[in-house]
Amino acid sequence: MIHLQNLTKVYRLNGKKKVVADDITATFPTGMSVALLGRNGAGKSSLLRMISGAMLPTSGRILSTGTISWPVGFAGSFNSELTGEQNCRFVARLYGVNTDELLHFVEDFAELGDHFRLPIRTYSSGMRSRLAFGLSMAVPFDTYLVDEVSAVGDAAFKAKSNQVFHDRMSRAGAIVVAHQMGTLRQLCQAGAVLEGGKLTFYPDIDEAIAAHMANMGQGKAG
Template sequence: MIHLQNISKTYRLNGKRKVVADDITATFPSGQAIALLGRNGAGKSSLLRMISGAMLPSSGKILSTGTISWPVGFAGSFNGELTGEQNCRFVARVYGIDTDELLFFVQDFAELGDHFKLPLRTYSSGMKSRLAFGLSMAVPFDTYLVDEVSAVGDAAFKAKSNRVFNERMSKSGAIVVSHSMGMLRKTCHAGAVLENGKLTYYPNLEDAISVHMTNMRETDTG
């Protein structure tokens, strides 16, 4: 269970006040995959970062009864001077995971070959993405945060990525941001819509999608 209690977040952008979260109180039930919907710029990624702990709200609390991932596939916190292996070792120590098991999984999954032992600054963007996705899947979380994740590589690698991701979702919950309604319908059962800083939870995904699509049409005609 993840509970948002009176969460507010405000930015100053180009001298203007941008409200991402306006006194949000909501609960995401345990063990469910929930689609997080909202128009571009609504603050979905910021809300995920607050839930992950990477960003602090301006006010309010986020409470959880289980472990929460960083956004799946996010490579921004890697140290470019460390090797892929060293970055993975660091994460294993932070989360108390068996280091050898984690390294075996990531090295096998990411298919980096000798590059696994080279500094990340030598990696292509695709290699970083494969490493980041593999590391995300190597740590067992109660809730995965997914922000527009897309597997990189050839068809075989994408199929492997989808298979592993679906295996994790069968045992854990997730909060998923995606513009693909097809992907959300395959992955999620419930939804939440972020609109003008307010978040509304819907136990039925189709209800959430319907509200979101109505909001988008109003934007197009407004």
């Protein structure tokens, strides 16, 4: 369970104020995959970052009864001077998981070859993405945060990534941001719509999508 209690987030830039979370109180149930919907700039990524702990709210708090992932596939927190292996060792210690098992999974999954033991700064963007996605899947969480993640690589690697991702989703909850309604229907049972700083929870994914499309002034989504 993730509970948002009077959550507020305000950005100030050049004397202008933008409120992306306006005194939100809502609960994401345990073990449920929830689509997070909203127009571009509504604050979906900011909300995910606050839930993950990477960003502090202006006021309010977030309570949780289980473990929460960082945004799946996020590569921005890697230390570029350390190797892929060293970055993975650090994460294993940080989250208290078996280091050898995590290293074996990530090295096999990411298919980086000798680069796994070279500094991250030598990686291409695709290599960083494969390492980040593999590391995200290597740590078991009660809730995964997914922000427009997409598999990289050839068709075989994408198929492997999708298989592992769906396996994780079958045994945990998730909060998912994606622009493809078909993807959200496939992954999620419920939805939450962020509009004007307010968050409305819908126990049925189709109701959430309909509300979002109405906000966007569009008809039924395919």
